[in-house]
Amino acid sequence: MNKQSVLEWIARGRIVPVVRAGSADEALQAVEALLEGGIDVLEITMTVPGAVEVVREVAARHGERALVGAGTVLDARTAEACVEAGARFVVSPALDEATVRACVAMNVVHAPGALTPTEVVAAHRAGGDVVKVFPCDALGGASYLKSLKAPLPHIPLMPTGGVTLENVGTFFAAGAVAVGVGSNLVDLKLLRDGRRDELVARARAFCDAGRAP
Numbered sequence: 001m002n003k004q005s006v007l008e009w010i011a012r013g014r015i016v017p018v019v020r021a022g023s024a025d026e027a028l029q030a031v032e033a034l035l036e037g038g039i040d041v042l043e044i045t046m047t048v049p050g051a052v053e054v055v056r057e058v059a060a061r062h063g064e065r066a067l068v069g070a071g072t073v074l075d076a077r078t079a080e081a082c083v084e085a086g087a088r089f090v091v092s093p094a095l096d097e098a099t100v101r102a103c104v105a106m107n108v109v110h111a112p113g114a115l116t117p118t119e120v121v122a123a124h125r126a127g128g129d130v131v132k133v134f135p136c137d138a139l140g141g142a143s144y145l146k147s148l149k150a151p152l153p154h155i156p157l158m159p160t161g162g163v164t165l166e167n168v169g170t171f172f173a174a175g176a177v178a179v180g181v182g183s184n185l186v187d188l189k190l191l192r193d194g195r196r197d198e199l200v201a202r203a204r205a206f207c208d209a210g211r212a213p
Helices: 003-013 024-036 051-062 076-085 097-106 117-126 142-149 168-173 188-192 196-211
Strands: 015-019 041-045 067-071 089-091 109-111 131-133 157-159 179-181
Touching (some): 003 041, 003 196, 024 051, 041 051, 051 067, 051 076, 097 109, 117 131, 142 157, 157 179, 188 196
Parallel strands (some): 015 041, 041 067
């Protein structure tokens, strides 16, 4: 799958769940619930124990129907390991130019993290395909994103931090190409409490919100 196809897939669904979990098994359970709810983009963070192998497992199981990516990638070596395991996109919380170069060399979509206008422009110029605006809620959420987009309409932005089912539409209205959603979607407490159906329902609601006009 080429970069353009990956970018189009992300832009189509617009919801990128950030899967953080205390164990590989818990991450896999969350992935299955998200898929059941219709989410077909999955960001497995490197904070999950055995994260690269989780990426490999998810890609092997669901690589035909889901876009599997790696999150919280801090260096080029990790990016390369994740791509070898089957990740089709890489997300970082900050800009590491060596990681960007590695992703460019592998022809893999990369979303480096940035917050200020200077950082956003630097991430874009370094070769980031999409810029992860993180933590977006710290500077005002959707209203801040709208302020960024005004002078930088050519840079695709993916705000992450503070995105909820109630406000996700305001991020899209402000110009987000997609949104990263953490515990407001991937609420592991629901799994731990035996309320998996509620996680599936939440995924379905976010999925519908992402596909709304």
